[in-house]
Amino acid sequence: YVLDRVSREREILKSIPENGDKSRVVKTLNSALFKKLNEINSLLSLNMELDELTEAEAILNNLPGMIERLLRARRVLVLMIREDRYLVADGERNGNKVVLPIEGSVFVDIDERQGHLLLDVGDHDPITGSALKTQMLIVPITVGDVERIGYLVVADRVESYHFGEDEIRLLKVLLKKVSMRLENNALYEVTYNHLINTLKSLVLTIEARDEYTKNHSERVTNIALEIAKEMNCRQEEIDAIRFGGYLHDIGKIGVKDMILLKPARLTDSEFEEIKKHPVIGYNIISPLGFFPLEQQLIRHHHERFDGRGYPDGLSGEDIPLIARILAVADTYDSMTSTRPYRKGLGHDVAVEEIKRCAGSQFDPQVADAFFRTPTGKGVKRDAS
Ligand SMILES: [Fe+2]
Structure with missing residues (x-):
């Protein structure tokens, strides 16, 4: 994707007349490129951080901190779906446990295809109930792209009131990776438990002798x-x-x-x-x-x-x-x-x-x- 963009930008650059305001264009392109490189760098380092975490729980616990850094946001919350009816957040980070009924909330409206929900300044904050002072981005957390297990809520960016396309895309890329990791873990657990049960029945066979x-x-x-x-x-x-x-x-x-x-x-x-x-x-x-x-x-x-x-x-x-x-x-x-x-x-x-x-x-x-x-x-x- 980035290589595409760089070569595209090169083409554009060539087409600009020599004596035009080339230096200004170069500056703009450079800063865009710089931003992209930064994104790639932080994604790469988060990727490595994710690889270090083995347990699903550790992945979910570390997710808010990662996203705070990736999107420079002050408010990041992982809400997990419980009993198909509630959204629960552990209180470590914000002092108290948040429990919300899912039914009738904005969370159920998130379109499967679009894959995110962007609430605007002044909209109803689904967690506190007050009016939002910055945009709020909500993206479902899934296991292997299929099963929705929770939501990631991000608001209050340091540099801006809103989320651009780039930020939404970045967050989705990271969550895609998380989703794959969670699925792998689940598969591993099934295989592992299966193996343990096989070995246990082997032991029972010996003992039955x-x-x-x-x-x-x-x-x-x-x-x-x-x-x-x-x-x-x-x-x-x-x-x-x-x-x-x-x-x-x-x-x-x-x-x-x-x-x-x-x-x-x-x-x-x-x-x-x-x-x-x-x-x-x-x-x-x-x-x-x-x-x-x-x-x-x-x-x-x-x-x-x-x-x-x-x-x-x-x-x-x-x-x-x-x-x-x-x-x-x-x-x-x-x-x-x-x-x-x-x-x-x-x-x-x-x-x-x-x-x-x-x-x-x-x-x-x-x-x-x-x-x-x-x-x-x-x-x-x-x-x-
Ligand atoms: Fe022995």
């Missing part, structure tokens, strides 16, 4: 989450446990039933087979493009603090924290669960055993944190 480990993964995940919260873990670590914890034994799908379900103690060679499950699980998960934290959790949940665990013999803080946490949760649940060859141990015995192994098998800080959780204190007794 063995009645005694039923719901083991779920209980381990819950205990590990208790510990992670007690240790004030970062949100991404908690998320990794929430998902990865569920899948931590997924590699057992590669272990023969004969060994996995053996109703007696395992021989050394059988135990070597079982010991492969963290790497098998890691190999299942890695090509799916999951976050490295989940991969680490699955691979390292049988490492020991003293370095005598498997598969990599990591020790101390070389073992990822979430894996050290899962190790305690896993052991507690295994000890308190009834197995084919032995009855589950009581809570107090299991706690004593973890205390005894703190510093050798377990990270002592993780063990301590576990003792402060409801499960560790024996308040929650759902282990069977």
